Structure formats: structure tokens, C-alpha cells
Amino acid sequence: MTTAPHELDAIVRRAADAAPLWRRSAATDRAAWLRAAADALDAHVDELVAIADEETRLGTPRLTGEVARTSGQLRLFATVVEEGSYLELTIDEADATASPPRPELRRMLTALGPVAVFSASNFPFAFSVAGGDTASALAAGNPVVVKAHSGHPRLSVRTAEIVSAALVAAGAPEGSLALVEGREAGNALVQHPLITAAGFTGSVAGGRALFDLASGRPDPIPFYGELGSINPVVVTSGAAAERGAALATGLVGSFTLGVGQFCTKPGVVFFPAGSGFDEAVAAAVPTASGGPLLTDRITDAFPEGLAHLEGDASVSVVATGTEVAGVRPVALRTDAVAVTERPETLFEECFGPVTLLVEYSSDEELHAALRAVPGSLTATLHSESGEEVAEVLELLQARAGRVLFAGWPTGVAVTWSQQHGGPWPATTSLHTSVGASAIRRFLRPLAFQDAPQELLPDALRDEALAVLPHRRNGVLVVP
Structure with a gap:
């Protein structure tokens, strides 16, 4: 009507x-x-x-x-x-x-x-x-x-x-x-x-x-x-070593919450090479289930968005969850060099239960990749006391309206101090x-x-x- x-x-x-x-x-x-x-x-x-x-x-x-x-x-x-x-x-x-x-x-x-x-x-x-x-x-x-x-x-x-x-x-x-x-x-x-x-x-x-x-x-x-918002997450080597399995479980719960249709879904997660974080995510994803998406338009767009990401030569599938109503949760993987070179492809939001793990081999690679991240509603840093994260934190603050240091961004408290907004295109x-x-x-x-x-x-x-x-x-x- x-x-x-x-x-x-x-x-x-x-x-x-x-x-x-x-x-x-x-x-x-x-x-x-x-x-x-x-x-x-x-x-x-x-x-x-x-x-x-x-x-x-x-x-x-x-x-x-x-x-x-x-x-x-x-x-x-x-x-x-x-x-x-x-x-x-x-x-x-x-x-x-x-x-x-x-x-x-x-x-x-x-x-x-x-x-x-x-x-x-x-x-x-x-x-x-x-x-x-x-x-x-x-x-x-x-x-x-x-x-x-x-x-x-x-x-x-x-x-x-x-x-x-x-x-x-x-x-x-x-x-x-x-x-x-x-x-x-x-x-x-x-x-x-x-x-x-x-x-x-x-x-x-x-x-x-x-x-x-x-x-x-x-x-x-x-x-x-x-x-749109991809809500970047950075996992440091200390955090991956200390609580990698718990972080992987939390990530899966967050990116599949509401069948991945929250505007604060963690869509891109940076993790250190050799930390085993991607393996922990691979172990956690199969426990997650898909479900019906909100509209026919969103249902049609989800496989198209996945195909867009998977079409990049650097991207591989880490793990998939249980298919429900034709929708299956997916964790993908790429590397920091690729996202720095092709942010317009790899940092495009895909609305639904998918997240992209981005492996970085050095602080320099991580910093360069973060500079390419588009504006987002949230940014999350998982680190341990004593780690040097000043530059990472500065880059995350420049790209988001809310920076988290514990937990996951899905869920927005309605309070006097809340900030739900960020630089374009968020x-x-x-x-x-x-x-x-x-x-x-x-x-x-x-x-x-x-x-x-x-x-x-x-x-x-x-x-x-x-x-x-x-x-x-x-x-x-x-x-």
C-alpha cells in the first residue's frame, strides 16, 4: 500500500x-x-x-x-x-x-x-x-x-x-x-x-x-x-593466548545473534598469525545455527554478499554452522595485506550471520589494515594488561563511535551516556x-x-x- x-x-x-x-x-x-x-x-x-x-x-x-x-x-x-x-x-x-x-x-x-x-x-x-x-x-x-x-x-x-x-x-x-x-x-x-x-x-x-x-x-x-557498519574487532597476541577459546565462543555468539542482523554485529575480526584463534573459531562455529532472515530482499542479498567476499582470491572458509531456513552461519578468513589492498571488496558489509577473520603478522600490518577500515558504530579491543596497544586504540577511536574493551558489541544499552553513531558510512x-x-x-x-x-x-x-x-x-x- x-x-x-x-x-x-x-x-x-x-x-x-x-x-x-x-x-x-x-x-x-x-x-x-x-x-x-x-x-x-x-x-x-x-x-x-x-x-x-x-x-x-x-x-x-x-x-x-x-x-x-x-x-x-x-x-x-x-x-x-x-x-x-x-x-x-x-x-x-x-x-x-x-x-x-x-x-x-x-x-x-x-x-x-x-x-x-x-x-x-x-x-x-x-x-x-x-x-x-x-x-x-x-x-x-x-x-x-x-x-x-x-x-x-x-x-x-x-x-x-x-x-x-x-x-x-x-x-x-x-x-x-x-x-x-x-x-x-x-x-x-x-x-x-x-x-x-x-x-x-x-x-x-x-x-x-x-x-x-x-x-x-x-x-x-x-x-x-x-x-552500514562492519564493527572491527582486534584480538592481540596476549588476549589470544590467555583466553582465545572463550573469545572465539563469544565471537560466534555475537555474529550469529539475531541471525547476524544486528547493526553492531562484529563483521571483521583481526587476529595474530600463529595464535590459533582461527582454529578456535572453527571449533565454535559448527555449534551455531542459521534461521529465517527478516525479508525476502535480505534473504536474497545474503548469498550475494557471501559470494562477493568469497570471490576474492585471499578468502577461504574457516567453518560453517547448521543450515536453518536456507541460511548457514559462516566464518571466513583473509589476511591484513589483502584487506589493505582491497578494502572496497573485503570491508563491504554483508548483512547476515557471517564474519571475516583477518590474520596479521606484525603491528605494521595491523595498523595499515585498520587505517583502511571504514567508519563503524563500534570497535572492540581484546588485549591483556601490559601490552602496547596505544596506536591500535587511536586507530579504533578514529573509526567508531563506541569502543569496547570487554565483551562484544551486539546489544546497545539505552542510557544517558550511550553513543550509537560513527563516521561515514556508519x-x-x-x-x-x-x-x-x-x-x-x-x-x-x-x-x-x-x-x-x-x-x-x-x-x-x-x-x-x-x-x-x-x-x-x-x-x-x-x-
Whole structure:
């Protein structure tokens, strides 16, 4: 189903009508609206999970947990709104003795207006209709128009119905959350003159196409896309010797989690020559099983991606797991010289249960290969105390938004300090799409000079500043 142009226009215009009410809403009201949406999702969890399982085949346990994560995100952002530091309230008092004389300036972050959100395939709740992009955009004070993902259309419709009704019942204006369907509608949505920003999670090709549309508008808008990520892992000689078997087991569990369809899947793993790490992985992989992939498009693309990697002369198969629904986990192997020479081939993301082991024979080989790694959401370093890893760590920091020193990157905690974003092509920006700071994407700075108290936004008035964190004359004030 595709939303017709006149229907899309009406939907966006209703969102635009709701935008001033969202922007001016009191923190207590906005937080209550977000909590009402979270409560509605939890109240309908059984119904929603049943639909999601029919459309995505992800299973009831995984999907039930994802609903809890989604409602939890909404409640986190309710807390962010109430706490108030996200507004970055800043006051410089007038000073007639300054040279030149200084006026009073009061600065804050304020909502943009209607935001477009594009649902993801691999997280039908947490990165979809009521997911992190929607939660952070609403928390910032913006109505949201969601483009449904074709992989779970019925779930998208029902989720939008439930959340939209809950928002309005809690006192939010009509037009706070709406849904459009179809690729043409998605293209039109990001180009609609009343849309002020867009959030996207998906493929590099799809995200780049929408990014170009957003940038090519007469009035370009920010496009926050989470695209491809290979999430490099480095295993040092010390780590391989001390805990190689445990690391191999952890790697297999991580790259096959969710049938390899997590955006943080460890797709490339560097290991030292002669360490036996590849043999430990070969022993662990056969215990892993495949499973149905999310959509027909992803199912068709997985063997094509494998063939692309295996077509390189340097690549060999380390081990395979048990085939389920036509999908078999695979660990491949190559070397650091090959990936340095052909990164465009060997560092291309393959969405599904596959990882590429890269053998390095020296620090120089490892460093050269890491310089060729494209931007990623995560990077992981497994090393032992006393090993010299400063250069490796520097290279990993330059290529990822989150660096791990223990465990594996699959699984992203929804917290105040989380960073889920990285250099291109992981994202189109340096912002995060998970955690409290995700709200920053859908805000813009606004300053008021010598404004009368009664004409200031509520948050910048003296009464509000008595209880909200702010910076005054350069000094941080926490009431």
C-alpha cells in the first residue's frame, strides 16, 4: 500500500499544525505524553508481538524484550525532558561597562518542527514506529510522521494507531504521530517543505538516496541516517593466548545473534598469525545455527554478499554452522595485506550471520589494515594488561563511535551516556541515535536579546531558571 500524495500532504500539514503546541508544551505535559505512549505499548504487548512474529519471524522472547526496550526508551526521554539540561539554557547578563557594551542574551535549544522517521527492518519496535528516533523527536517537542517499513506493514499500522491514540488521550494535539506507507511516499515525505529533519536506519544505498533528497531540497534539512557498519574487532597476541577459546565462543555468539542482523554485529575480526584463534573459531562455529532472515530482499542479498567476499582470491572458509531456513552461519578468513589492498571488496558489509577473520603478522600490518577500515558504530579491543596497544586504540577511536574493551558489541544499552553513531558510512552525522543525547538531533539553537520576561519562552524566564540547570555568565548553575 502507498500513501497517495494528497493524503501525505494532509498528514504533514496536521503535524505542522500540532508543532507549535508541542514546542510550547510544558515539560510535565510532554513527559506525561511520552509515558502514556510507553504505557500503551506495554498494555498491548501480546497483540503487537503476535503481529510482529508473523511478519518478521523473530520469535516471541526477542520481540517481547524489544517492546520493553521501546517503552523504556520513551520513559527515559520523559526523564530527560523533566531534567531539563538538554535545553542548554545559557544566560549572559547585560554589562554596560564591557567594551563594547554587552546586551542581555538568553539562549536555548528549541524544537525544529515536523520530523520524518523511517522505520528499520531489523528492530520492528525499537527502531521503528515508536522507536528511538520517534521518542527523541517527540521529547524534543516535534510531531513525527513515520514511513512504515515494508517488512512489517501491519505491525507499523497497529503500532501507530495505539501510540497516536495514547498521545491524544493524554492531551497531546491531533497530528502528533502519523504513518505513511510506500517508497514513493517516503521520498515525498523527506522532500515535503514542512518537514524539518529526518531520521533513518537502513542500508547505505537507501540512506544515501534519501540523504541526497534531503540535501537537494530548496531548503536542505538535516538527515540523520544510520547506514552500514562492519564493527572491527582486534584480538592481540596476549588476549589470544590467555583466553582465545572463550573469545572465539563469544565471537560466534555475537555474529550469529539475531541471525547476524544486528547493526553492531562484529563483521571483521583481526587476529595474530600463529595464535590459533582461527582454529578456535572453527571449533565454535559448527555449534551455531542459521534461521529465517527478516525479508525476502535480505534473504536474497545474503548469498550475494557471501559470494562477493568469497570471490576474492585471499578468502577461504574457516567453518560453517547448521543450515536453518536456507541460511548457514559462516566464518571466513583473509589476511591484513589483502584487506589493505582491497578494502572496497573485503570491508563491504554483508548483512547476515557471517564474519571475516583477518590474520596479521606484525603491528605494521595491523595498523595499515585498520587505517583502511571504514567508519563503524563500534570497535572492540581484546588485549591483556601490559601490552602496547596505544596506536591500535587511536586507530579504533578514529573509526567508531563506541569502543569496547570487554565483551562484544551486539546489544546497545539505552542510557544517558550511550553513543550509537560513527563516521561515514556508519552514520551521516556525528550524533547518536540511542540514548539521551539522541534528542539533540531534533533541536536548534535560539537566542533572545534584551527580551522582556513575559515574552520569553517559559524555560528562559527567571522563575524556571530557579529550578533548571543552566549556565549564567559562564558559570554552570545546578539548582
